[in-house]
Amino acid sequence: MASVEKLPMLQEGYEKLTAELKLLRDERPRIVDAIEEARAHGDLSENAEYHAAKERQGQVEATIADLEDKISRAHIIDPTTLSGDRIVFGATVTLLDDDDKPVRYQIVGQAEADAKRGRISYSSPLGRALIGRKVDEEVEVTVPSGDKCYLVQKIEFI
Template identity: 80%
Template sequence: MEKVPMLAEGYEKLTADLKALRQERPKIVEAIEEARAHGDLSENAEYHAAKERQGQVEATIADLEDKTSRAQIIDPTTLSGDKVIFGATVTVLDEDDKPMKYQIVGQMESDAKRGRISYDSPMGRALIGKNVGEEVEVTVPSGERFYLIEKVEFI
């Protein structure tokens, strides 16, 4: 079984989402029962919408349960070194010497606007395993981009 690396913050969000969805289950069952009471199910839009929502919620619950059961929680503050690994905060210089800072996180935690990129993204894959001072090449829609790893922190 493949582990799913994530920060403690990401794990807490997953478990909170899972708890909220589990609490939604009885409400969905009530909506289905109420819609059933209206009669003919073949033309009952409320019934079909409630059943569809139930299917979505159950699929999401199964997915979140799978991810939380395989979670490998990583605390970046316990790590150190000059090598880019999961949880590291990396400062890179682009071709114009413009500094950019990214934290390498799990897929569920990534948020480019907050500077958090997935280890599985093109940039994340290019950075993982590299050291301070190395140059990485990343394929982006506009072509190839080169970045110099300036600093690796574990905060």
């Protein structure tokens, strides 16, 4: 039997997914009510409310299935329990860019990624390039604006 691929995430990401799942599960009865109400209006072939409610129901069910899958495969990682000299999921890294300006990122799961807050997904181009690197190693990554080069200055587990 094939093994199930775990999804690394922080506790915050796990809580975000479970909260979203709860909201969608709470929405289910309202969608069913909307479908029933639209159905009561008669001819379904030209009933926009019915078709919109059925479409929303499909979207919600697909999202619920996706969230349930992610939650079932969640592998919650606490960065404060990590250590080592290499960049791993959960590490906070300080990099020097081409202009010797320091930038700081935490390597997180897709649910927590928010570049504006300094959190990048381990599966992003930069995240993938950083995993396994050590202090003083250079990292080159191709981003939409072109190639960028970084020097790993510091690795922290906070």
